[in-house]
Amino acid sequence: MSEQDVETESLPSSPRSWTPTEEECVRLGGEHGWFARGDKRPTEKRLPFNRPKLIQVYHALPFVARYSQYWLRNYHSRDRLFINTFEPLRHKFTYGVPCGGIGCGSIGRDFRGGFCKYGLKPGLIEHHVHAVKANQFILTLRKGNGETKQVVLGINEQQTSRLSNWKFDIPEENIYYRGLYPRSWTMYKIPEYNVTVVIKQTSPIIPHNYKDSSMPVTLFQFELFNESEEDLQAAITFTFRNGTGCKKTQAEGICKSLSITSPSGRGILLEHTIDKMDTTYCVMSADIDSTSVASFDPTSLDCQMWKSLEENLDLNKLDAETESNQLAVACSTLRSLKAKGSSGIDFSLVWHMPKVHFTSRKRTYRRFYTNYFDASKPDVAYDIGCYALSNKERWHREIEEWQSSVLDEQNIPAWFKSALFNELYYLTDGGTVWFAFDESWKVDEPHLSEYTLRHFKDYGRFAYLESWEYRMMNTYDVHFYASFALAELFPWVECTMQMEMRDQMEYSIPKQVRFHMEGDRAPLKTLKRVPHDLGNPADEPFLRVNAYIMHDTGKWKDLNLKFVLTSYRDYLLLMKKDAEYLRFIYPAVQEVIEEGLTKWDRNGDSMIENFGAADQTYDAWKMVGVSAYCGSLWLGSLAVALKMATDISDESGIKRYEEALTSAKRVFESYLWNGSYYNFDQASNSNSTIMADQLCGFWYLQSVDPELAKGLLPQPHVDSVLETVFNYNVVKFADCTLGAVNGMLPTGKIDRSYIQADEVWIGITYSLASFFIQQNQLMKGFETASGCYDACFNRFGLQYQTPEALYRKRFYRAIGYMRPLAIWSMYTALKNQQFFQNNN
Numbered sequence: 001m002s003e004q005d006v007e008t009e010s011l012p013s014s015p016r017s018w019t020p021t022e023e024e025c026v027r028l029g030g031e032h033g034w035f036a037r038g039d040k041r042p043t044e045k046r047l048p049f050n051r052p053k054l055i056q057v058y059h060a061l062p063f064v065a066r067y068s069q070y071w072l073r074n075y076h077s078r079d080r081l082f083i084n085t086f087e088p089l090r091h092k093f094t095y096g097v098p099c100g101g102i103g104c105g106s107i108g109r110d111f112r113g114g115f116c117k118y119g120l121k122p123g124l125i126e127h128h129v130h131a132v133k134a135n136q137f138i139l140t141l142r143k144g145n146g147e148t149k150q151v152v153l154g155i156n157e158q159q160t161s162r163l164s165n166w167k168f169d170i171p172e173e174n175i176y177y178r179g180l181y182p183r184s185w186t187m188y189k190i191p192e193y194n195v196t197v198v199i200k201q202t203s204p205i206i207p208h209n210y211k212d213s214s215m216p217v218t219l220f221q222f223e224l225f226n227e228s229e230e231d232l233q234a235a236i237t238f239t240f241r242n243g244t245g246c247k248k249t250q251a252e253g254i255c256k257s258l259s260i261t262s263p264s265g266r267g268i269l270l271e272h273t274i275d276k277m278d279t280t281y282c283v284m285s286a287d288i289d290s291t292s293v294a295s296f297d298p299t300s301l302d303c304q305m306w307k308s309l310e311e312n313l314d315l316n317k318l319d320a321e322t323e324s325n326q327l328a329v330a331c332s333t334l335r336s337l338k339a340k341g342s343s344g345i346d347f348s349l350v351w352h353m354p355k356v357h358f359t360s361r362k363r364t365y366r367r368f369y370t371n372y373f374d375a376s377k378p379d380v381a382y383d384i385g386c387y388a389l390s391n392k393e394r395w396h397r398e399i400e401e402w403q404s405s406v407l408d409e410q411n412i413p414a415w416f417k418s419a420l421f422n423e424l425y426y427l428t429d430g431g432t433v434w435f436a437f438d439e440s441w442k443v444d445e446p447h448l449s450e451y452t453l454r455h456f457k458d459y460g461r462f463a464y465l466e467s468w469e470y471r472m473m474n475t476y477d478v479h480f481y482a483s484f485a486l487a488e489l490f491p492w493v494e495c496t497m498q499m500e501m502r503d504q505m506e507y508s509i510p511k512q513v514r515f516h517m518e519g520d521r522a523p524l525k526t527l528k529r530v531p532h533d534l535g536n537p538a539d540e541p542f543l544r545v546n547a548y549i550m551h552d553t554g555k556w557k558d559l560n561l562k563f564v565l566t567s568y569r570d571y572l573l574l575m576k577k578d579a580e581y582l583r584f585i586y587p588a589v590q591e592v593i594e595e596g597l598t599k600w601d602r603n604g605d606s607m608i609e610n611f612g613a614a615d616q617t618y619d620a621w622k623m624v625g626v627s628a629y630c631g632s633l634w635l636g637s638l639a640v641a642l643k644m645a646t647d648i649s650d651e652s653g654i655k656r657y658e659e660a661l662t663s664a665k666r667v668f669e670s671y672l673w674n675g676s677y678y679n680f681d682q683a684s685n686s687n688s689t690i691m692a693d694q695l696c697g698f699w700y701l702q703s704v705d706p707e708l709a710k711g712l713l714p715q716p717h718v719d720s721v722l723e724t725v726f727n728y729n730v731v732k733f734a735d736c737t738l739g740a741v742n743g744m745l746p747t748g749k750i751d752r753s754y755i756q757a758d759e760v761w762i763g764i765t766y767s768l769a770s771f772f773i774q775q776n777q778l779m780k781g782f783e784t785a786s787g788c789y790d791a792c793f794n795r796f797g798l799q800y801q802t803p804e805a806l807y808r809k810r811f812y813r814a815i816g817y818m819r820p821l822a823i824w825s826m827y828t829a830l831k832n833q834q835f836f837q838n839n840n
Contacts, residue, residue: 017040018035018036018037018039018040018176019035020035020176020178024176024187025178027176027185027187027196027198028176028177028178028185028187028198029178029180029183029185029200030178030180030407031414032180032407032414032417032418033178033179033180033417033418033421033422034177034178034179034180034418034422034793034799035176035177035178036111036176036177036179037172037173037175037176037177038111038112038155038170038171038172038173038174038175038176038177039172039173040093040111041093041797042093042795042796042797043794043795043796044795044796045810046091046796046797046798046810046811046812047090047810047811047812048088048089048090048811048812048813048815049088049805049807049811049812049813050088050811051811052755053752055752055753056752056753056754056755059753059754060620060755062519063516063517066514066516066519067085067516070516071084071085071086079538080359080536080538080539081471081538082470082471082472082536082538082547082548082549083469083470083471083548083550084469088469088813088814089127089468089469089815089816090815091796091797091798091801091803091812091815092116092117092127092130092797092801093797093798094110094111094112094114094116094131095108095109095110095111095116095117095799095800095801096108096109096110096111096177096179096184096186096799096800097109097179097180097181097182097183097184097201097203097422097425097800098117098119098203098425098428098429098800099115099201099203099218099349099428100119100203100216100217100218100351100428100429101203101204101205101212101213101214101215101216101217101369101428102205102213102214102427102428102432102434102490103214103367103368103432103433103434103435103460103462104214104215104216104351104353104367104368104369104434105118105119105120105121105122105216105351105353105367106118106119106120106125106428106429106432107119107120107218107349107351108429108800109184109201110131110154110155111177111179111184111186112154112155112172112175112177112186113131113136113137113152113153113154113155113175113186113188114130114131114132114135114136114154114155115131115132115135115136115240116129116130116131116132116245117129117429118244118245118246119429119431119432120244120274120279120351120353121244121274121275121277121356121359121537122356122357122358122365122431122433122537123358123431123433123463123465123471123473123537123538123541124359124431124471124537124538125429125431125465125468125816126244126245126246127468127469127815127816128246129244129245129246130157130158130245131154131155131156131157131158131245132241132244132245133156133158133160133162133163133166133298134162134163134239134240134241134298134328135239135240135241135245136152136153136154136166136238136239137152137153137154137199137220137236137237137238137239138150138151138152138153138166138235138236138237138239138306138309138332139151139152139153139188139190139197139234139235139236140234140235140236140237140309140310140313141190141193141195141232141233141234142232142233142234142313143193143230143232144230144231148310149190149192149193150167150306150309150310151167151168151169151170151190152166152167152168152170153170153186153188153197153199154168154170155168155170155172155175156168161301162298162299162300162301163298163300163301163303163306164301164302165302165303165306165307166303166306170188170190174188174189174190174191175187175188176188176189179422179799179800180403180418180421180422181205181421181422181423181424181425181428182202182203182204182205182399182424182428183200183201183202183203183399184200184201185198185199185200185201186198186199186201187199193228193232194226194227194228195224195225195226195227195228195232195234195337196224196225196227197222197223197224197225197236198222198223198225199220199221199222200219200220200221200222200223201218201219201220202218202219202221202392202395202396202399203217203218203219203428204217204388204391204395205399205424205427205428206395206398206399206402207402207488207489207490208489208490208491209398210368210459210460210490210492210493211369211371211372212391212395213490214367214368214369214372214434214460215369215384215387215388216350216351216352216353216367216369216384217348217349217350217351217384217385217387217388218348218349219346219347219348219388219389219392219395220238220346220347220348220349221344221345221346221347221392222236222344222345222346222347223342223343223344224236224335224337224342224343224344224345225342226337226338226339226340226341226342227340228339228340229339229340230339231336231337231338231339232336232337233313233334233335233336233337234334234335234336234337234343235309235313235314235332235333235334235335236332236333236335236345236347237309237315237330237331237332237333238283238285238330238331238332238347238349239283239296239305239328239329239330240270240281240283240328240329240330240349241270241298241326241327241328241329242255242270242272242281242298242326242327242328243272243274243326244274248275249273249274249275250326251325251326252273252274252275252276252325253272253273253325254272254323254324254325255270255271255272255323255324255325255326255327256270256271256272256322256323256327257269257270257271257295257320257321257322257323257327257329258271258322258379259293260284260379260382261288262382262386263288264286264386264389264390265284265285265286265287265288265291265348265385265386265389266284266285266287266288266291266293266331267282267283267284267285267293267331267348267382267385268282268283268284268293268294268295268329268330268331269281269282269329269379269381269382270282270283270295270327270328270329272327274353277353277355277356277357278353278354278355279351279352279353280350280351280352280380280381281329281349281350281351281352281381282348282349282350282352282381282382282384282385283329283330283331283347283348283349284331284347284348284350284382284385284386284389285331285333285345285346285347286345286346286347286348286389287333287345287346290333290334290335291331291332291333291334292314292315292316292331292332292334293315293329293330293331293332294308294315294318294320294329294330295320295321295322295327295328295329295330296318296320296321296327296328296329296330297321297324297326297327297328298326298327298328299326304318304319305318305330309332313334314332314334315330315332331347333345333347346389346392348385348388348389349385350381350382350384350385350388351381352375352380352381352384353367354366354367354370354375354380355367355375356433358537358538358539358540358541359537359538359539359540360539360540362540362543363440363444363540363542363543365433365435365436365438366435366436366438367433367434367435367436368434368435368436368460369384369434370436371436371460373387403421405836405837406420406421406827406836409835409836411835412782412830412835413782413786415786415789415790416782416785416786416789416826418789418793419785419789419793419823420823420824420826420827422793422799422800423485423802423820423821423823423824424485424489424821425800426464426482426802426816426817426818426820426821427464427485427486427821429800429816430464430465430468430816430818431464431465431468431471431473431537432462432463432464432465433462433463433464433473433537434460434461434462434493435460435461435462436460437453437456437457437460437461441453441456441461444543445507445542445543447503447504447506447507448500448503449499449502449503449584451499451580451584452496452499452500452502452503455492455495455496455499456496458492459492459493459495459496460493460496461496461500461542462493462496462497463497463534463541463542464818465537465816465818466478466533466817466818467804467814467815467816467817467818468801468815468816468817469814469815469816470814470817471536471537471538471547472532472533472534472535472536472547472548473533473534473535473536473537473541474497474501474533474534475532475533475548475818476501476530476531476532476533476559476562476563477532477556477558477559477562477616477617478617478763478817478818478819479497479818480558480562480565480566480700481763481764481766481767481819481821481822481825482763482818482819482820482821482822483497483566483821484703484821484822484824484825484827484828485821485822485823485824487569487570487573487574487824487828488824488827488828489824491574494570494574495570495574495575495581498563498566498567498570498585499584499585500534501530501531501563502563502567502584502585502588504530504531504534504545505527505528505529505530505588505591506527506528507525507527507531507545508523508525508526508527509523509524509525509544509545509546510523510524511523511524512524513549514549515549515550515551515552516549516550516551517550517551517613517614517619517620518551518552518613520552522552522554522555523554524546524549525545525546525554526552526554528591528595529553529554529559529560530559530560530562530563530592531545531546531553531559532546532548532553532556532559533545533546533547533548535547550619551613551614551615551619555611555613555615556615556616557596557600557608557610557615557616557630557633557634558616558617558629558630558633558696559616560592560595560596561592561596561630561633561634561636561637561697562633563588563589563592564589564592564593564636564637564640564641565633565636565637565640565697565700565701565704567585567588567589567640567644568589568640568643568644568704568705569700569704570585571585571644572704572705573704577647582644582647582648583648585644586644586645586648586650589640589641589644590641590650590653592637593637593638593641593657593660596608596634596637597656597660605663605664605667606659606660606661606663606664606667607626607631607634607663607664607667607668607671608626608630608631608634609625609626610622610623610624610625610626610627610630610681611624612624612684614754616629616630618693618742618756619756620754620755620756621686621742621743621754621755621756621757622684622685622686622754623680623681623684624681624682624683624684624687625671625681625682625683626667626668626671626672626681626682627672627680627681627682628672628678628679628680628681628691628694628695629680629691629693629694629696631664631668631672631678631697632668632678632694632695632696632697632698632713633696633697633700634664634697635661635664635665635668635697635698635712635713636697636698636700636701636709636712637697638657638660638661638664639661639701639708639709639712640701640705640708641653641657642654642657642658642661643705643708645657665712665713668713669713669714669717673717674688676720676721676724677690677694677720677721677724677725678694678695678717678721680694680743685753685754686743686751686753686754686757688745688746689743689744689745689751689753689757690724690725690728690729690743690744690745690746691742691743692725692729692740692741692742692743692764692765692768693742693761693764693767693768694721694725695713695718695721695771696767697712698712698713698718699767699768699770699771699774702771702774703770703774703825703828703829703832706774706832718775719775722771722772722775722777722780725740725768726772726780726783726784728744728746728748729741729742729743729744730783730784730787732744732748733750733760733808734787734808736783736784736786736787737787737790737791738760738787738788738791738806738808739760739762739765739784739785739787739788739791739806740760740764740765740768740784741758741759741760741808742756742757742758742759742760742761742764743757743758750808756805758807758808759805759806759807759813760788760805760806760807761804761805761819762788762792762802762803762804762805762806762817762819762820763804763817763818763819763820763821763822764819764822765784765785765787765788766785766788766820766822766823766825766826767822767825768784768785769781769782769784769785769826770822770825770826770828770829771829772784773826773829773830773833774829774832776833778830778833781826781829785823785826788806788820791806792806796812798812798815801815801816802815802816802817802820803815803816803817804817804819
């Protein structure tokens, strides 16, 4: 039985709670982060959404018919669909901080100790893979009288006869966890020996350090505490097998192992392939003299490696296997533990996949980290491991310096300190790819400009998934919210993404496609339009964009307007008003504004209208006429277009945009303002709905340029909107325990006219919270956002897999989602309020 076939154990009827003591916080490295004991369970059962209301089904019947035909036609290859609506992913309550840098592939962790949910195939997350039985840390303890205890530091949930002599008998209640991405701490108590083991896991995510943050490596630093009255011998053994726990890749070719030693440490390499991509795992210890390595058969029933450790406390006498189609390696380090003493052991894990491809294999890519390490060397995985071990102190220092400005801030709540960093898990675990520049891109993608290619050479090409189950790279309407994280931490990555989106406007795919929602036919990618996404990783991203064929996104309003606003943000704040960037980006801004004025404004009043379809990111929620959401984005876009026209001295643009903005502001107020908030739109079923995201454009512009935003809307109206949204969408919805529902009726009832109106979008809630903070309403901001974090991380078992949406009861939708990175908009708002002054 493969690891993917094992079902997670059923939840007990009541959860176990644990609050760490002061001493446990010290052992676990601090008081902030997500804490869990090994027996933690969700307090409320949640499932993927699968039960729409009858009225929602009625409105969606034509779509259901069209999508069902599409799904049935692709039934045998449905694992390659851009969205598999009928088989949504179920969450697993056991996830912890994942392993890995950014864009180099990821390996998930079970907070109790296992390795699971691999993301080594570009853009694909193997969520179905449970903890791999052979990938473990093993603790061996021996007393002076020869009495020995050997145990795996983890939990086994697999009903398999393989490795049947391995002992997984640490009680769950003796495992303690703290997660604070990119680090975690796991503590195991062995009371019968009076021994405590603490593992600190560190991946090198360091803001503005593009080299180290791209590396496929994680450190595991052990502290062993002997609290007994007698001396002990202790060994920690790190084992790892080929593949990813998926039976399709666990025996696809010959595996080879090679031991290697240098002054930096001793380790063992495991060469194999994953989906025909050359891969080398390396496990190594910083210790040379007390370390032994070996390879073994991970499919054996009675594992000789286990016996060798138990008998000899090392692997030196093991008859190792060096070549097989299934192979595992082990690295073991021995320590003498004095009574009442402690000792440390440092390991590194490297996964070296220098050249990779997407599922269609039309092109090979070189990972960004290979710019810094010679991928042609046979033992480069070992070099990366040595680099990690030799830089561990610097990494810890720089991570602590980065995070301390937030963690030491006394005037923000503890939950936010955890949420801010832990939601960044998605940078590692979001199917992220980060590729080194390749000259062939000029030939294959002639729309890419020399300006963009020049920056690709320096900073690579970056992409990440919309969601683990929504297989689309760089979904732009969602990235608009999530981009705050990259803008704050890796601004050149954000800038190159924006540059590429500008170039993609010059790309078209004339192939006619029938779209599922409206049933209309149109080109897959329209010229002069921002793409919805850069493609499906189960196909061929970059070469085939717009995998999303629910709607014709060439008609979407918000995609293009979000491009305008983001262009201004990057120009003003990240590129520091660089004149070359402005010359590069401004013509695309002009094209978008001209499109709006000539084709989206149907009556010549300079305000755009929605055309009665879900032509924006709320892609199941129809808007008719002038809408608050798209209208506010339009106002913000006109304002920044006017500012950029002024900076570039475009006199005709200044005149045109100034006149359009004056008229559009007047229309927006007269058509939508009702005395308390802006109506959802002019004429849809949700016409009077209170929308949480109704002032999206104003919020974003204010976050970028508060002075420019001042004249966009009357401030009393903005204050009234926020007061209404807080009272209705947040308080009346779930009394601040779930965030802000997207749509609430003025009667105090949830708008259930359309799917998505009755959802809480966690990323939108975080954005709304930052909107409150921008008005200096900090308490309301934190109250609004706290419910989402508490629900996902503490009540529902959704930690490190935050979904797009929550429902009032029972359901969630789309786990492992990009938009919750919008919590970094709260950081931006707080920073603009003069918090984190010691941040460098």
